[in-house]
Structures are given as structure tokens and as C-alpha cells.
Amino acid sequence: MTNFLTRRGLLKTGAVTGAGLALPTIFTSGASAFTNEPTGGTVTLGFNVPQSGPYADEGADELRAFQLAVEHLNGEGDGGMMQTFSSQVLEGNGILGKKVEYVTGDTQTKSDAARASAKSMIEKDGAVMISGGSSSGVAVAVQGLCQEAGVIFMAGLTHSNDTTGKDKKANGFRHFFNAYMSGAALAPVLASQYGTDRKAYHLTADYTWGWTQEESIKAATESLGWETVNTVRTPLAATDFSSYITPILQTDADVLILNHYGGNMVNSLTNAVQFGLREKMVNGKQFEIVVPLYSRLMARGAGENVKGIFGSTNWHWSLQDAGSQAFVKSFGTKYGFPPSQAAHTCYVQTLLYADAVARAGSFNPCAVAEALEGYEFDGLGNGKTLYRADDHQCFKDVLVVKGKDNPTSEFDLLEVVEVTPVDQVTYAPDHPMFSGGALGSCNAGA
Amino acid sequence: MDAIILQILNGLDKGSAYALIALGLTLIFGTLGVVNFAHGALFMIGAFCAVSLNKLLNLSFETVDPTRTDFLGNPLKVKTPYIEGWFGPDLGHAIIDWSVPLAILFSIPIMIAVGFIMERGLIKHFYRRPHADQILVTFGLAIVLQELIKHYYGANPIQTPAPDAFKGSFDFGAMMGFDPNTIIYPYWRMIYFAFAAVIIGGVFAFLQFTTFGMVVRAGMADRETVGLLGINIDKRFTIMFGLAAAVAGLAGVMYAPINSPNYHMGMDFLVLSFVVVVVGGMGSLPGAVAAGFLLGILESFASMNEIKSIIPGIDQIVIYVAAIVILLARPRGLLGRRGVMED
Numbered sequence: 001m002t003n004f005l006t007r008r009g010l011l012k013t014g015a016v017t018g019a020g021l022a023l024p025t026i027f028t029s030g031a032s033a034f035t036n037e038p039t040g041g042t043v044t045l046g047f048n049v050p051q052s053g054p055y056a057d058e059g060a061d062e063l064r065a066f067q068l069a070v071e072h073l074n075g076e077g078d079g080g081m082m083q084t085f086s087s088q089v090l091e092g093n094g095i096l097g098k099k100v101e102y103v104t105g106d107t108q109t110k111s112d113a114a115r116a117s118a119k120s121m122i123e124k125d126g127a128v129m130i131s132g133g134s135s136s137g138v139a140v141a142v143q144g145l146c147q148e149a150g151v152i153f154m155a156g157l158t159h160s161n162d163t164t165g166k167d168k169k170a171n172g173f174r175h176f177f178n179a180y181m182s183g184a185a186l187a188p189v190l191a192s193q194y195g196t197d198r199k200a201y202h203l204t205a206d207y208t209w210g211w212t213q214e215e216s217i218k219a220a221t222e223s224l225g226w227e228t229v230n231t232v233r234t235p236l237a238a239t240d241f242s243s244y245i246t247p248i249l250q251t252d253a254d255v256l257i258l259n260h261y262g263g264n265m266v267n268s269l270t271n272a273v274q275f276g277l278r279e280k281m282v283n284g285k286q287f288e289i290v291v292p293l294y295s296r297l298m299a300r301g302a303g304e305n306v307k308g309i310f311g312s313t314n315w316h317w318s319l320q321d322a323g324s325q326a327f328v329k330s331f332g333t334k335y336g337f338p339p340s341q342a343a344h345t346c347y348v349q350t351l352l353y354a355d356a357v358a359r360a361g362s363f364n365p366c367a368v369a370e371a372l373e374g375y376e377f378d379g380l381g382n383g384k385t386l387y388r389a390d391d392h393q394c395f396k397d398v399l400v401v402k403g404k405d406n407p408t409s410e411f412d413l414l415e416v417v418e419v420t421p422v423d424q425v426t427y428a429p430d431h432p433m434f435s436g437g438a439l440g441s442c443n444a445g446a
Numbered sequence: 447m448d449a450i451i452l453q454i455l456n457g458l459d460k461g462s463a464y465a466l467i468a469l470g471l472t473l474i475f476g477t478l479g480v481v482n483f484a485h486g487a488l489f490m491i492g493a494f495c496a497v498s499l500n501k502l503l504n505l506s507f508e509t510v511d512p513t514r515t516d517f518l519g520n521p522l523k524v525k526t527p528y529i530e531g532w533f534g535p536d537l538g539h540a541i542i543d544w545s546v547p548l549a550i551l552f553s554i555p556i557m558i559a560v561g562f563i564m565e566r567g568l569i570k571h572f573y574r575r576p577h578a579d580q581i582l583v584t585f586g587l588a589i590v591l592q593e594l595i596k597h598y599y600g601a602n603p604i605q606t607p608a609p610d611a612f613k614g615s616f617d618f619g620a621m622m623g624f625d626p627n628t629i630i631y632p633y634w635r636m637i638y639f640a641f642a643a644v645i646i647g648g649v650f651a652f653l654q655f656t657t658f659g660m661v662v663r664a665g666m667a668d669r670e671t672v673g674l675l676g677i678n679i680d681k682r683f684t685i686m687f688g689l690a691a692a693v694a695g696l697a698g699v700m701y702a703p704i705n706s707p708n709y710h711m712g713m714d715f716l717v718l719s720f721v722v723v724v725v726g727g728m729g730s731l732p733g734a735v736a737a738g739f740l741l742g743i744l745e746s747f748a749s750m751n752e753i754k755s756i757i758p759g760i761d762q763i764v765i766y767v768a769a770i771v772i773l774l775a776r777p778r779g780l781l782g783r784r785g786v787m788e789d
Contacts, residue, residue, distance in 0.1 A: 232754075250452075267705045275615055275632060317517060328517060412517075
């Protein structure tokens, strides 16, 4: 036994082992301190949007916004909202002097496909940040992946409370508003328009976003005196909602709340109008329909049926502040039509990321996260906005909108009826609707 | 009681769509022996015929209105449809308003042509191949067709309204002595049901009372013998494929005002229609129609809150549960014959 363990032998073995262990650091002393650290003259961003599937049109609009943002960051075009942004550290020379390049992925609005495309952009293309998406299921899945991989995730259109609630992550940031905010902004307007003595019937898309949307608007309207008659979950794949609409006729409900998005919203609203719900009188009151989350792109599919129907939205192109006008001008000039709310949030997220890198002086995700946390800004179309450190959610004014009675064009479908001040939609970080998860600590990967 | 009547009405219009698609599927299977997974795509193309005619009629010229501005602050370009320029605003507007009924005429030649090209161009090469090959190739074709539609029309649903005269709904409740507004049913859905009944009746009459139909039925029973009698049965079967395509297309045209068409609508109906065909009995036309209505009504009942409170989630599975029960009790489906799709 002692033959094996001599002093000289031990020294030799120790030296060899030590050299072996040190080898990686000797050879990689110049290697990344974090995942995909940009080394050349360029930096790559990954835009993960639905390019196929039911939200492909929304994805296409997101992609247009990303391309515009990249142009502006690289000093091309008219600069858009970079001129109105309260932070003026971006100079139009890329990010930290590195030219911005991008790769795209197709989420297909499926969690597994979205994770696969994000993974490929991170591992094969060297993307240092992932952004985009049009569904909360996808956002939560990709956010989790980015956390593990050590890159920043700047969420696109995602409205479920869970994205910055129980599924929040230190590497993930959401600019878009959420279901709680929709409920808090919409309920007072509904109460003033339709009174406090109302009976509501909910149809809800049966997945994460639908559940939190229903919970939020239900709590908000009940606190103002409304009664909830029934909440019915409908399959996400449902196309004909007539058999869910007709039971409403048998109840004494006088408001129908459609917690539906996309094609579901178009079909359920169209069906409800076909069944004469909007002409119906119940309890001596006019029957009303509410769509808590509006998308102008999708409202087009419902045509005239959206007229006079209340909902909420994150942003609308008709806003008159300097930021919105600058964005609409550069987007409209380049593409010939006004941008959607999905396009707006994606453009803003890209600028916010670039700005955070510039202020931090580093692409390191932990430095970027620190620069974004608690950051207050203005001039990006939503007024004064705070990126709250506790949950990485943006807090800003919320728009309550109504389907326009006399649209002047195919884009002019919604009118802003109220800009709900941020204080009214702010909640405590430990609010029960957002409890359950922990932000954790940032992961720089590599 | 009123709730039950409402769900039966609901089931009838849903059943009409299932029955029309299943009828076409069975026609193709019965005549050509092909399991056509592209049949849902034909339904979708029919709906897009309505969309296309609506878009064609809405082709517009632009005039600049300097008093108003667009979203960029430029003078607003006001669009006026050519058709209103040619026929005057009133008649022009009426023609556009009636675009869906007009699309019936517009779609028939298109659908027959699509059916003909599909059969001659692709499917005929798979007659002697196993059913699995046929399913794969027609399923692939369905995906190609829907991606083509998505490329040209986008992924969002496109509003295609019924004529103003048929908007609104009929109050059955008041007529039948119930409270007013408890049983109301949209006019267009009632028209859809009547339309489906006429088409189904027409197809049956055509097969039953014409010589052509008689030959086709003979061919369905024994293709070889009919061929030996010197009748070109293949040509007739190709015509039947065109007819089946037209039936699916018409079902789609009339469905456009019920739910705004999107590129995926064919797939939404396809799987259910296959269940309908299997439950009705492979190759049986009356079986397809009966099963279409039966499953449509069952699906409607299953989405009633009273039933969902007893068995949660039943609305999503009821059709498949019914299919399992029926196939266990009657392995060939409701009206299936011995020897069809059996070795």
C-alpha cells in the first residue's frame, strides 16, 4: 500500500493533476464570463416569434418591429423612439459600438417548438438575448429556458399574470401589461358605463392566460358590486361557440365577459352577436359584452361586431404623445400601415435591452438585469414607466378602449376611452394572484 | 325544456356541416376507395371562395379627401368599390352585401375544377396503393393547401358577413309559447340547415333517380363487373370526385358567415368528419348523414352547463366516447356494410 503512496509519487501526481485542472483556465482565460459574450464587432439578438400557426400575423408584425428597432440601433432610418426615449445613451452605433445583427425563430405558438427555436438561437447562433412571442404559455416556457441558459429574455406579447407572477425569473423581463392590470383598469369604466348592479357570465379559454384573466376581471368587477353568475371554460381548440352561448340565454346574466384571445375571441364574439345577445334586454337592462384583452389585428376578423365593446390594450397607434407618434411615423412609413400593440412592445423591449447594456457597459446578463431593475423611463409611448425590481414587470398607464362606431379605415377599429393612471393598476409584489414563485438570482451562464 | 330545444337546434347546424363533409368523404371513399384527408381543405377552399368573391367585389379605386387625414397625417385616401362606381351606390352595395349567396355560383365551377385537378393530378396515382399511403399523401396535400391559403390570405380569421337581410335571429320562444328571448336562433344558421338538407337531398336524388347515379351505385357495389360491361367507370368516378369537392366547397361557402374563415378551419372539421364517417359506417351515405347529425347534437348537449357539472370536460370528448360505444356495439358503424375496408 505504501508503495503506491510515496512522497515523491504524491508530488508528481499532485503536479500533474493540478496542471490538468488548471488547463481549461489556462487555455480559456480569454473565454466568456457569460453565455455568448460578443467578441467581434457584432452582437446577435434572437427574435422568437410565431411565424406559422394561428398567431402568425401577429408574429409577422412583431418581426417588423424588431427589424425597425435593429435599424434604429444601428443608426439607420429616422431613429424612431430613440429620439423621444428619456434615456439618451444610445447613439445609433449599435450596442456598445457593436453592430446589431439578429436571427429569428418560429415559436409556432407551441411551448416545445418555441423552446427548441430559442435553444438553437442561443447555442448555434450565439444570441445574447431572446425576445418576442405572442402567447403566455410560450413566454413562460422560453423564459425558463433563458434562465437556465444564462441569457436575458425580453418577453413579447404575454398577458398572463403568471409570467411575472408564479413563473417569474431573474433573467426575464415583461414590458407588456397583464390580466390583473386589465381588470383593475376596466372594472371602474364598466361600472360607470353599465352600473354596479350587473350579473356577469364568463366564457374563458381553458389555459394559463384565460384562467388568470378570468380571476382578475372577476375579482375587479365583484369588488365594484357585480355578481358572477357563472364561469365556463371553453376548449382552446373550439371554433363554434354557439353551444356555449345559448345557455346564457337561460340565465339572468346581463353581461357576457369573453376571456378569449385571437381566433377564439373572433369566433365567440361573432357567435354572441349572431345569437342576438347585444339586442337582448335582461332585468330591464341592455345586455352587454366585454372583451378584456383587445388586439386590433384580431378585432379585424370580428368586423362590425366589435363596435361599442369595451376592452383594454397595452398601446394604440392613435396615441398622441411624442414617442407613439415617432414610432407610428417610422413604422408606417416603412410598412404602409400602423403598428400593432405586439409590434410596439417588441420594439420597446429591444430598445430597453440595448439601453440597459449601454448603461451597464456590459452584455453580461446580470449587469443588464441590474440596469433594468427599478429603472424608470419615459418617452416610449406609455408615459412614465417603471421596471419593478421585485418581479421584472413594467408599471405604466393602461388604455381602456372601445370598438369604434364609425371607423375611417381598416386600422381605425378602436378608440381610447380612458387612460387609467398607473397607480390604479399597481399591486403589491406579494399579491395573491402573483404569489407562488420566486425570482431567484440572475444566471450569467457559461 | 327550452334549453333542450336550443341545444337540438345548435346540434342541427353543427351536424349539417359534419354531414355535408362526411357525405363528400363517403362519396369519394365509396367510389374511388380513397381515404381523402384533403377533404377538410376542400371545405376551407369553399369558404375562401366566399372570402375571395367578397374581396373581388370590394376592389376599389382611391380618391383623395383633403379634408381628412390618415394615420401618418397625409390626406386620406377614400376607397370606393368599382362595383359601386359602375352600378351606383345602392345596387353596388347590395351586390357586395349579397356576396356570400353569390359565391355559391362562383364556387361551384372552381370547386369542381379543384376536385378534378386533385384527382387527375395526384390522387389517381394512389388508387392501387395501401390506404396508409393514401392517407399520408392526402394529408400532405391538405397541409400544402392550407399553407398556400395562409400565404395569400394571412393567418387571422377574415370577416365574411351574411347579407343584412339575414342578420339577427328568430325568436322561437315567443312562437312556441315560452318566454320571449329564451329560444332565439340566428337566421343564417337556419338557412345553413335548410341548405344542407337541400344539398343532401339533391345528392341522394341524383344517385337514386338518374342513370348516371345508377351506374355509379353499381360501380360502388362491383366496380369490376360494371367495367366488364363496357362502361368507363373511372370517368364517372372522377366526376363524382368533382361533385364531392363541390359539396364540401358549398358547405364551406355557406359556413363563412357563421365563423370567420381562417386557413385552419378545414383541419378543425376534418378529424370530426372522419369520426362521423366511421361511426356512420364506411361507405354508407345515409350512415354519414345520420351520424353527422347525431354527433352534432350530442356535442351540443355535452356543452350544457348542467351536464358539464356532472362530468367535467365531457364537451371535449363526447364525440369520441360515443364513437367508442357505437363501434363496440356495431363494429361496422351504424349503417356499415360487410366487406368495406375489410380483408
